[in-house]
Amino acid sequence: MHHQDDPTLASPEPFDVIVLGGGPSGATAAHDLASRGYRVALLDREGRIKPCGGAIPPKLLREFNIPADVMVCKVRGARIVSPKNQVVGMPIEDGFVGMVDRADFDPWLRARAESAGARRFHGSFSHVERHPNSQGDLISLFYRSKVDQSLSVLRARYLIGADGAKSQLAQKEIERSNEGQYVFAYHEILEAPQGNAESGVKPAFYDPTRCDVFYDGSLSPDFYAWVFPHGKSLSIGTGSALKGFSQREAIEQLRKRTGLCRQALIRREGAPIPLKPLPRWDNGRDIVLAGDAAGVVAPASGEGIYYAMLGGRMAAQAVIECLEKGSPKSLAQARKRFMRLHGQVFWVLGLMQRYWYANDQRRERFVRICEDRDVQQLTWDAYMNKELVKAKPLAHARIFFKNLAHLSGLASV
């Protein structure tokens, strides 16, 4: 190979950190690192909008300094629907669910990381190599240009893998990355109904300030289906791990049921949602994973944006400690700290998903439990603030025993 053909020699500038993937997780990690003065390369393949319902908790806006105008709308409550069409309203008394459009949210996060000093690169991850040199071990990340498939390289001391579910980097470089569990989610983005649309009357079921969630085996045999408003558009979708279940047919049914079959289709798309944190997020040497790449989405709800951003922040923090101490030992702290904060909740949500989403009889009971005001308030508090409210120990105890009674079959069906 001639020198000028060798991409390693063509790009000698080493960074402190390369962040692979510019979704919520990677863009947050890159922003945090660049804000602290580290030399960061942010690599993303760009060009594809991440399929996502776009629901975020207010805590995310506060914790990651996101201005309110980045949201497309605020949702003031949810409605959950059982297989027998039992409909339970869950108004949010003091707060909201924010909705973002990922077509704008992700580019906004990447631009913010760039303004903080991160350098952006476009291309698809190919592989990594290691080249020890006088400055210590460096990792070289090779990526391909979308335009002409040519290979380029970035070099750094550490690499954060935030390239999403079923991360290629994790598959190549991190032990036990094949132990992930996933549901596949499919959704259609439709034009939202307008009150005065020529197409006819506004569907009675649709409310642009409400999320609708359907627990119904015919719409999802093991997860749930949804209608989420996005301002001028909406997301109607479903998730399932079951091979052979036709998600497109389920959404066709749901469009009919909700009166949304005449809304124009903007796009249809799908992607896996990880439902179990991977057992290892780092290689003990120079790589740490974050967000979907690390398997971090809340079971039962499928909520991943907040956890991806937090995971990105924790990966950045761990890498900063490594750079300061000159040792990769702190890489493992990213997973430890995350699981200390959220591991128990993920575990409980996993149990709930396995139990309540197992069949229609249980789904019917689950929706009935959600009629309870205490359940509603605790659900919203837990969602919006990501911590259980300690001020209401009695309500916790009541819900705990109600749940226990249902789980053990003591409550009447």
Ligand SMILES: Cc1cc2nc3c(=O)[nH]c(=O)nc-3n(C[C@H](O)[C@H](O)[C@H](O)COP(=O)(O)OP(=O)(O)OC[C@H]3O[C@@H](n4cnc5c(N)ncnc54)[C@H](O)[C@@H]3O)c2cc1C
């Ligand atoms: C249909 C659906 C609905 C969802 N709804 C919600 C919801 O309402 N609320 C919620 O909180 N979560 C939701 N989620 C989950 C949420 O979308 C994810 O948890 C979140 O996007 C994870 O962020 P991330 O940055 O880790 O990964 P991603 O958002 O997947 O970002 C990964 C980035 O890496 C880049 N990349 C990937 N591979 C490569 C490569 N080889 N080379 C270069 N770049 C690469 C991609 O371009 C992308 O920008 C939903 C998921 C799905 C599929």
